[in-house]
Structures are given as structure tokens and as C-alpha cells.
Amino acid sequence: MIQEEEAIRFVQLTDSHVRADDRFFRGVDTIEALGQAVAMIDDTVRFVVHTGDLISRPADTESYEVYRSIVEGVGCPIRHIPGNHDDTQLMKTALGGDGEYPWDFTIQGVRFIGLDSASGVLGTDQLNRLATLLTNKEPAVVFLHHHLCPMDRSWLNQFALEDTDALAEVLDGARARVLALIHGHIHFDGTFDFHGIPVYSAPALTAQFDPYGEFLDISPGPPAFVEFTLSRNQELVRTVRTVRACEERRS
Numbered sequence: 001m002i003q004e005e006e007a008i009r010f011v012q013l014t015d016s017h018v019r020a021d022d023r024f025f026r027g028v029d030t031i032e033a034l035g036q037a038v039a040m041i042d043d044t045v046r047f048v049v050h051t052g053d054l055i056s057r058p059a060d061t062e063s064y065e066v067y068r069s070i071v072e073g074v075g076c077p078i079r080h081i082p083g084n085h086d087d088t089q090l091m092k093t094a095l096g097g098d099g100e101y102p103w104d105f106t107i108q109g110v111r112f113i114g115l116d117s118a119s120g121v122l123g124t125d126q127l128n129r130l131a132t133l134l135t136n137k138e139p140a141v142v143f144l145h146h147h148l149c150p151m152d153r154s155w156l157n158q159f160a161l162e163d164t165d166a167l168a169e170v171l172d173g174a175r176a177r178v179l180a181l182i183h184g185h186i187h188f189d190g191t192f193d194f195h196g197i198p199v200y201s202a203p204a205l206t207a208q209f210d211p212y213g214e215f216l217d218i219s220p221g222p223p224a225f226v227e228f229t230l231s232r233n234q235e236l237v238r239t240v241r242t243v244r245a246c247e248e249r250r251s
């Protein structure tokens with residue numbers, strides 16, 4: 001049970017793909033979109049998690065610096081996990097703090113866990129550490145970058161997490177306590193099921209993918225992020241918040 005009366009509100013940002021030099025990712029101004037999202041996070045939010053692809057190009061220190069300067073405006077703790085576009089070491093250097101995975105923290109009896117799937121796998125060592133964390137009897141919410149659940153005839157399936165069977169084994173004994181798996185990567189707002197555990201993907205803070213179109217097709221959806229409210233009876237309510245369109249203006 002969540003120990004206090006208060007619901008826990010938190011925000012997931014994902015796939016901001018910040019580009020310091022030319023700003024735009026698939027027609028969306030990444031710097032403007034991230035800035036607008038940060039400005040929309042109110043003071044009832046307990047923490048923010050960015051679920052990876054902070055920037056677009058792995059060795060781009062300047063984009064991490066721009067990212068850091070914008071999220072300094074967040075008025076609560078912010079945690080990060082890397083995506084396939086990130087460089088875990090550069091991320092740690094630019095942002096400090098996170099760099100060991102899984103990280104975890106507990107609020108009101110709920111454990112929040114962040115995983116590193118930047119390489120497309122979680123790996124045995126990290127999964128062993130996750131298994132140890134889940135031996136606790138606390139309810140848990142788990143964040144990672146990659147998606148786990150195949151979508152019917154989608155080009156995105158080839159980019160899913162590779163070691164899902166090993167993850168399923170680890171989660172098997174803790175299924176009742178894992179309230180949700182939350183990820184980014186597919187630039188698409190979706191709800192799935194992974195061996196009985198609810199899975200939520202979030203829209204990107206840049207261009208959205210069309211999972212059922214041709215390879216790398218984008219859909220016309222605006223940049224967005226997700227606010228979560230975890231009630232004391234462990235109900236997780238999601239609200240997708242769109243930011244003002246930041247589209248490239250072509251004359």
C-alpha cells in the first residue's frame with residue numbers, strides 16, 4: 001500500500017532528440033519543444049523521468065549542454081535513463097548523478113526503478129540487480145527506453161528490446177507488485193501488456209512515428225509528454241499533454 005494519503009504525481013519526458021546545431025528533428029524544433037514542456041510542469045509534480053534519446057547524435061556534447069540548461073528549469077528532481085541515441089558516459093558527465101543502472105528510489109512505499117537499455121539489451125548483470133531490487137515487497141514502477149511488445153505488422157518491431165524473455169523471467173515472481181513498465185523509443189502513445197503487467201509508451205517530445213506506415217514514417221501528432229498520477233489504491237492515471245506545435249516554417 002502507498003503509505004500516505006497523497007497521490008504521487010510524476011512526469012515522463014521522452015525522446016526529446018535535442019539538436020544544438022540545427023535544432024530540428026523531423027520538422028520539430030527540439031529546443032523549443034523541450035522548453036515548453038519544462039514550463040508546463042507544475043509544482044505538484046514530485047519528480048520527472050526522461051526515458052531516453054535526450055539528444056539525437058551520440059557524441060554531441062553541445063546538445064547535452066543545451067539539454068541540461070533547459071531542464072535546470074524543472075522545479076523537482078529529474079532522473080534520466082539512456083536511449084539508443086544517447087552516450088551513457090557523456091550523459092553522466094553532462095548531467096551528473098545517474099550513471100549506474102538500475103537506479104532506484106522510493107516515495108511513499110513505491111519503488112521507482114530506471115534501467116539502461118541503450119544498447120538494445122538489458123544484460124544479465126543488470127537483470128540480476130533488478131531481480132534483487134524486486135525481492136522487496138514494495139510495489140514498483142519500472143522505466144526503460146525500449147519497447148517490449150510487438151505491434152501487429154509494424155516496422156518498429158525490429159527495434160524492440162532484445163532480451164525480453166530474460167526480463168520476463170525476472171518479472172515473473174514480482175508480477176503482482178510491478179504496477180507498470182513505462183518506456184519511450186517508439187514515439188507513439190500506446191498501452192500494451194507484458195506477461196500480465198501494464199506497459200505504457202509515451203509520445204515523443206519531437207516528431208511522432210507512424211508505427212503502421214512505411215519505414216520511419218512520421219504521423220502529424222504534435223510533440224507531447226505524459227503526466228502520471230498514482231493514487232493511494234495504486235491506480236495509475238495517465239494524461240498526455242501536448243506542447244504547442246514547434247514545426248519548421250517553410251515559406
Ligand SMILES: [Fe+2]
Nearest residue numbers: 015053185187
Ligand atoms: Fe527516439
Ligand SMILES: [Fe+2]
Nearest residue numbers: 053083084185
Ligand atoms: Fe530510441
